[in-house]
Amino acid sequence: MTQQDLTDYASDGGDSSTARYVPDTCIGFDVTADFAHFRKVGNNSAKPSYRVPPRTTVAGLLAGIMGMPRDSYYDLFSPSSSAVAVVPKELPHTYTMGITTVNTKADDAIQYLPQERSWHHGAEMLTPESYVKYDRQRDTYEMLVDPVYRVYAALADEDVHDELRERLEDSRYHYSPALGLSECIADIRNVDTHTVESATTDAVDSAAYDDSAVVPRPGITVNRERAPLYMEATDGGRRTTAFGNITYATGDDRLPVDASRTHAVGDHEVVLY
Template sequence: MSPQIDADGIPDRCLSFTVSSTWGHFKRVGRTVTKQTYRIPPRTTVAGMLAAIVGAERNSYYETFGEDNAAIAITPESDLRTINIPTTGLGTDPDQDVTTTAKKRRNYSLTYQETTGDRQLHAYEVLADPSYRIDVALEDEEFYQKLHDHLEAGTSVYPPSLGKSEYLATIENVQAGQEPEPASSSGPYDIDSIVPIELADAIPQGGVAYESERSPAVMERHQGGRRTTRFDDYVFTRRSDGTVKTDAGTDVKPVSVGNRIVVFR
């Protein structure tokens, strides 16, 4: 049976795994010239990666990862380092058609865009050796069981990646049936995962630098495509051994998964 998620967004059990790659890039919304990256994969990106593993069709899985029937926690397991990589690319020509002309005996003649023009230089900001621990619970029983079986077997329909398709990812340390338990203390909490709070709600710590991001969290079908219906603000630390300290007075519900304190969203 699939996990059940209570009114606070806490599941009775979850799947846990580590995903890592040599490089990662999660394009920031609204950036055009410099290809900047989120430090943490957006919740929608994690949903897309899991959909690729089970082979879900495009635009078919948004309800599976809705606000009330999915819970995801993301914990950085590596220091979040970025570097800039200059990349040359060819601009698209709006007057150029890419056509396919069918001929007899299944032979095809392809016409491509002219590629002898000048290239454009763009700087891609990429994550170096990123690694994240993902805890996920889904009330969609069929999707959850497929995901469980693929993770346990180490298989996937489409290869998972961290952002760009060429940044192929490795999935390791899979644990099924993890049972989140309420954090034992009454606060303040030292939370290992990213925390969906405002920066002002994090308690300062000596030697620990906080950062915050705002990224897409939930999507829905819209006019044959998709649109984002919720953005999340969250706080994290760049160091893998850092934690976010927050008081019990915030709306977050920390839980213990294994030896980590995480917050689902």
């Protein structure tokens, strides 16, 4: 099913000696939702969103579908063992929404009555203080409206790859897929398996996740948004190992790129990461 491209992969801040993984086949599917939000790094109170889901978000979406624990799947989605491309089929417009949030970390914010004091034997009941102890916070979110993406993904681990394909085809998700926020429940359709072939085009339909493949061209407007690219697990959780620039063309233009990095997959020409 797979092959290894030994061309060095140079990402912004990454390890230039890491080989890119290029599969023979990949899974393709459309994902959409009424709203989406991919919070940009470095912002707290006001929460702007990326227009295209970061690669780390796509990895989290697929890992959640397979029921993988948090921070357990970073090696599986490393650049040497996975390939991802995202085609924004319709770049969404945005809507600013105020959302009231509350801390839901169980150890800090939620308190329970002892079971012997519960009105129902054995049930855990929230104490009244749990509802008022921690202040609510109203944050401003930039929401994407009616986003539609075509995702192409492949994993070097054939067993996991096959399980992912079967789960997508059968709509058998361990965790409900969402586009960013858990409230943004996603709809996945048009699941298929595609052959990955080398292409020679100088423009692609997909976004790029770093600048190394992008070749600016007069008359084509390109947007860049800095985002995490790869992560690794640590004793305290996780850390970003490489950042990149999510780069995409606006309007009806395609993203101009180095032709040597392009592949034909399904109905699209893409750059794989």
